[in-house]
Amino acid sequence: MSGGIEAVTVPKWGMAMEEGKVTGWLKPEGSTVRKGEEIVEVESSKITGVVESPADGVLRRQIGKVEETWMTGALIGVVAAPETPDAEIDAFIAQFNADFAAAGGPAAAKAEPQTVEAGGRLIRYLKMGEGEETPVVLIHGFGGDLNNWLFVQGELGAGRAVYALDLPGHGGSSKDVGDGSLSVLAAAVHAAMGALGVTRAHVVGHSMGGAVALRLAADHPAAVASLTLIAPAGLGAEINAGYIEGFIKETRQRSLTAVMEQLFAAPGLVTRDMVDDILKYKRLDGAEAALRTIAAAQFDAGRQSAALRAAAASPATLVIWGRDDRIIPVAHAEGLAGARIELFEATGHMPHLEKPADVARLIRSHIGA
Amino acid sequence: MPKKSYRQAINEAIAQEMRRDPTVIIMGEDVAGGFGGSGEQDAYGGVFGVTKGLLGQFGAERVIDTPITEAGFVGAAAGAAATGLRPVVELMFVDFVGVCFDQIYNQAAKFRYMFGGKVKTPMVLRSMVGAGFRGAAQHSQFLAPIFTSVPGLKVVMPSNAYDAKGLLIQAIRDDDPVIFLEHKFLYDTEADVPDEPYTIKFGEAAFTREGDDLTIVAFSRMVQMANQAADVLAKEGVSSDVIDPRTSSPLDIAAIVESVERTGRLVIVDESTPRCSLAADVAALVADRAFHALKAPIKTVTAPHTPVPFAPTLEDAYIPSAEKVEAAARAVLASSARAAAE
Secondary structure (H helix, E strand, O other): OOEEEEEEEEOOOOOOOEEEEEEEEEEOOEEEOOOOOOEEEEEEOOOOOEEEEOEEEEEEEOOOOOOOEEOOEEEEEEEEEOOOHHHHHHHHHHHHHHHHOOOOOOOOOOOOOOOEEEEOEEEEEEEEEEOOOOOOOEOOOOOOOOOHHHHHHHHHHOOOOOEEEEOOOOOOOOOOOOOOHHHHHHHHHHHHHHHHOOOOEEEEEEHHHHHHHHHHHOOOOEEEEEEEEEEEOOOOOOHHHHHHHHHHOOOHHHHHHHHHHHHHHHHHHOOOHHHHHHHHHEEEEOHHHHHHHHHHHOHHHHHHOOHHHHHHHOOOOOEEEEOOOOOOHHHHHHHOOEEEEEEEEEOOOHHHHHHHHHHHHHHHHOOOO | EEEEEEHHHHHHHHHHHHHHHHEEEEOOOOOOOOOOOOOOOOOOOOOOOOOOOHHHOOOOOOEEEEEOOOHHHHHHHHHHHHHOOOOEEEEHHHHHHHHHHHHHHHHHHHHHHOOOOOOOOOOOEEEEOOOOOOOOOOOOOOEOOOOOOOOOEEEOOOOOHHHHHHHHHHHHHHHOOOOEEEHHHHHHOOOOOOOOOOOOOOOOOOEOOOOOOEEEEOOOOOOHHHHHHHHHHOOEEEEEEEOOOOEHHHHHHHHHOOOOHOOOOOEEEEOOOOOHHHHHHHHHHHHHHHHHHHOOOOOOEEOOOOEEEOOHHHHHHOOHHHHHHHHHHHHHHHHHHHHHHH
């Protein structure tokens, strides 16, 4: 805040993002905006996302024009009160750009993933934030990694550490998954929490990561302060066997793209870079075998266990789901007495990538941030 | 992900496989440096320093400096492969293949076939290809077509550091002789290269650009030229598939045909001389399988049918450039527009 003038900047979604392209302003210049309202679309090479207004006020300037590419952290818009004189806004822009240039562009201090040895494996994690509040642990789904949380990890409130982990067999973690069961994965998460000094955390799990979170809560109830389950496995019998098999089997860009388009309500969200990243992961020694072992243990022939369903029916559980999920039926959210259920329209299996601002807001309210 | 050069990626692939598998050895001229002399050990690591450091990690039993006798040591590698080792043998410049070609095309390539499948030949022949280094006619050729024409050889030509590591590990684990062609001009190019070992399957092309108007197939360093040309055309609203086959044998002809069936227009970029080149091969295959999809004649961009010149200006003119790729693309687009108007 600088005299009631707020900067709208190119966000940094993930470590690799160095620049973003303005693809569309959702609010015209001069319109009244509310804090948190989506005002501009920005595209990185990986994904298209939305930038929210930093404050209540008027969108006084659209500096970044459509189709222009700007460095992360660069000023692309200004929100201020309607009565703020234009001269003050001009001065703010000049000062911001001078400071930005002096800092050498994007902020130098950026979070990098690290690894910790836990339970005989190397587990890769990314930590953001610090503080006394109960930490948050984010667990990705089958075939995912810690980068799946790029839009929400930095948005879960101040005063706490937020950890995104790579499960065994995934991302930069060891590829040994034992028998591929939920118990093995949950034990690995618990061991990693221990190695990181996290005794109790708000646990957020997506898809298979949701089932891992449920298993963790069942095996180590004291370690779990609350559960947020996003399009989780483990609440019903059905799962899209074609997706699982295709994800493991396809090694070409085009055929894997067709598989991954099932994840999203809007297939255009799948970019070539996103597919290339998945291919790079699957080519690592042991990755494909790990996926096959997990799929055989948990999703054989398109069926999964719902043994932990009862554990989810609790006020400590928030369930978030897209109504257009083609991987795990949203109907699995029905009848979970006591749990808070939030369903999104026009959203597929990846709400945290498709509706990140809403997902972050729901998690914040659930964990009392 | 850490940035590494093409050179580092190749060194790391060899080192990781030597660590994983004690039967992997390397041999060649100056791969350690100082053969038979009293000079400093590990001084060279090959003329471009690719294998530097391996002698210290794995010792002289597994990092073998050879005399300047390609026929001898390439033959020794083929024999070692047939009897249980996994040699990675370096032929310093591919231009020297003439003196040891019998060992490659008439011996190693045929062992499995002639011994009724009872013998495997898991050898990798690494060699440097390409013009642009002022190396004159005998150190600058892009001889990929010679190997590609031989049944029994697999032929690999990475266009970037990421592919180099994954393709070389795949090559070392392959049970057949693999010719691994490193372009001199790419050694200092960088890409994100994972620290962990990984493999890229042979015969799977990479799409480095995607589009619907034009297909550009390019090999090895020529992928850079194709990408540059595609980016220029994209600014004018012409979108291109740029396909890097990564291996010329096996060749991912299915990916190329699928693309041409969509775009109807094909340009092939190859640093070889034009007759019996990779470009001629791809053009013939597409004409055979997708002729009716073509909206214009196929254009190829290759070196001219001459030795590589030593005069720098002539050498630069010899190598296919992004401008030549762009001109070929424009010719194909214009030709298809004329055909549509008729």
